Amino acid sequence: AKEGIVFATGDGEKDDTNQLYYPWGLSIDQHDYLYVADHSSHRIQRFPLKKD
Known part of the structure; x- marks a missing residue:
């Protein structure tokens, strides 16, 4: 997942592209x-x- 990018976020948290919650x-x-x-x-x- 290190090659992933955050496409859309709405929580105001840090964009950690290596983790899915x-x-x-x-x-x-x-x-x-x-x-x-x-x-x-x-x-x-x-x-x-x-x-x-």
């Missing part, structure tokens, strides 16, 4: 990014599924 939903887009909705951290994280 309570992942709730997953989605993959047409560009091969995985999106993880992290319920308890109030954010969505994006992770590349392919290396450039």
Whole structure:
């Protein structure tokens, strides 16, 4: 998860991209990014599924 970026956050806390607190939903887009909705951290994280 070190390659992930915080896409959206709403809790005012520090953006630790290497931790998920309570992942709730997953989605993959047409560009091969995985999106993880992290319920308890109030954010969505994006992770590349392919290396450039």
